[in-house]
Each structure stands twice: as structure tokens, then as C-alpha cells.
Amino acid sequence: MQLSRIVRTAADILYPFILIFGLYIVIHGHLTPGGGFQGGAVIATGSVLLLVAFRYSELTGDLRKGWMKIFESGGLLLFIGTALAALLVGGVFFFNWLANTGSLFGIPVAFGPNPGEIYTAGVIPVMNLAVGIEVWGGLSLIVMYMMGDLEEGGERS
Amino acid sequence: MIGNLPLITVGLITVIGLFTIVSKRNLIKILMGLNIFEAAVNLFLISIGYREGGIAPIYTNAVQGLMVLPTPQALTLTSIVIGVATTAMLLAFVTIIYRNYGTVDTDRIRELRE
């Protein structure tokens, strides 16, 4: 299963742009339409594009199964850890302990339409990032497992 | 009547999905029917949260006016992700059934099992 040179070159060029766009959706999740799940799905689409264009055995670096497993588990752990950290500062589980404190991500917001400030919303950007990493790892891992059967000579880890 | 077009579409898609699930014998097509059914559920959740003339519930550079209900949209997000997860799992099950029986036809599988 070897795709043509045009597809491989196009995938090579497009991959960083898809990555940047997905990251934008994840980071601006509390200001614009989007969020962790949607941005993670966009980034996973980029990974799947590389997986389709190249063989899995040709990919090196971040797109190995081991890294994806780490991303998936780490994203979920970061998500739960952010929720648990509220207990340390004296709140309840899933309490938004960073909002309206004036520190990082803690700028208070008044009611009504505004142009949008990125350092707001407390733990929501952190959770967006965690969920984005988790969805990236999860969806890429599903496709890797399912495409692993197609490659006879491919490396299996 | 014509204002209810999303709800009418929900009814149509629901029946198409149910008919696909009940009448088809190919497991992959049954899965497709399940996904059509999920699309109907998502569309229904979105359309019960719609308010006449409402805009998206986002305050960044928003115009003044009514906003649609945000909770059904959050539920729809949950529903979509769970749909993706179940679809992936069911496809894996279909793969395992094909490996064991050599077919994805439900009647043939029932014959082979006996």
C-alpha cells in the first residue's frame, strides 16, 4: 500500500497547518466556537492523513503508538488532576478554582459582549488542552489499531 | 408547518435509521443505520434547544439579542463523542466476527453457529 508522490508531498505540507489550526481551536475554546473535543478531532485528522499517505512503519517521531498511548492516558490524567486540584484549595470536585482570582487565567469578566481576552475562564483552558490531547491520542490510536491489520510487513508494537 | 422542518427531518431520519437496522443483514450496514439514528437524536437535541431568532451562546463580539439554549448543545457534544467511541468499538467487533466466521451476513452467521 503505497500512495503516489503527490499525495505524500501534499500530506507533508498540510500536516503542520492542520496541527496549528487544531491547536488554535483548542486554545481558543473558551472564546470562539470549538473546544477540546473538536480541536482534538481536527488534530487527529492530520495524524490520520499522515497515516494514510505513508505507511506506519515509515513514520518516526511523535506518531508512534507508544506516544499516542502516553498522550491519551496523560490527557485524561491531567483532566482529572485539574478537577482534583480544587480539593487542595478548599473547593469541591470540579470547582473552578482559577476563575476570578486575578492570577493566570483568572481575569474577571463582566457580563455582556466583549472582544475576548485569552487569560480568562480559570480551569477551562487547562481542561480544554487536556481533553484535546486525550482526543488526539484516542482517535489516532483507534485508526492505528484498525490500519495495523492492513499492513502485513509493518512493525507492530 | 414549514417552521417545523427540523423536527420533520428528525422523524424522517429516525425512520430511515430504524428501517436500516431492522431490515438489513450486513453488519456494516446495520452499523450505518445506527449512525443515522444517532444523527437523528443529535438533530432533535439541537432543535429542541432552538429559540426563535437566537444566536449562538458565545459572547465574543456578539450582537445584542436572544441566545439559544446552551445545555442541549453541550449534551449533543457528549452524544457525538460517545457515538464515535461506540462506532469504533462496534467496528472492532465486526472485524472479530469476520475473522471467526468469514462473513458479515447475520443469517449466515446464525447458520454457522448451529
Add this chain to the structure above:
Amino acid sequence: MKRIVAAVIAIFLLGVFMLIAVQLPFGRPSYSDMDDYFLRHGQEETGANNICTAVVFDYRGFDTLGEASVLFSAVVTTGLIFRRLERGD
């Protein structure tokens, strides 16, 4: 035969759904007190402009926790199934 019965039931269901869909009020939700509260106070309480994200990650955080767990377990199940197949070959 089975397919004909399914088609008849489907047409009957379609009629029932159409009857309900035409009569349901669209664009005028009956109860919206909770959503009105989210829209009015969500910005001051969570600081997020996107009220949908505020509902997903703050007000209904447990929902999202379950969602993420479902995704995780689906991926783990898929991995288990394919790994077992690979070893059995």
C-alpha cells in the same frame, strides 16, 4: 416477508412521527430557566465567553468526565481486540 412487515411498521412510525413533529412547538422552548441562568451568570462565574464550553467543563463537569472515560475505555477495548487477533495469527 420480514422486510415487508418492517416496511409497514416503518411507514406507520413515520406517520406517527410526522403527526407529532407538526404539532410540537418549534423555536419556543417551554422551560428555559436553567439556561437563562447560565446565559446571565455564566460569564461572571466562570469567566468564559463561550457559554457552551462553560456548561461542558464547569457546570456539567461530571458529564464530561464520564464522556472522556467512555472514549478512553472504547480505545482500550479496540486495542485489546486487535492485539489478541495479532497474537492469534
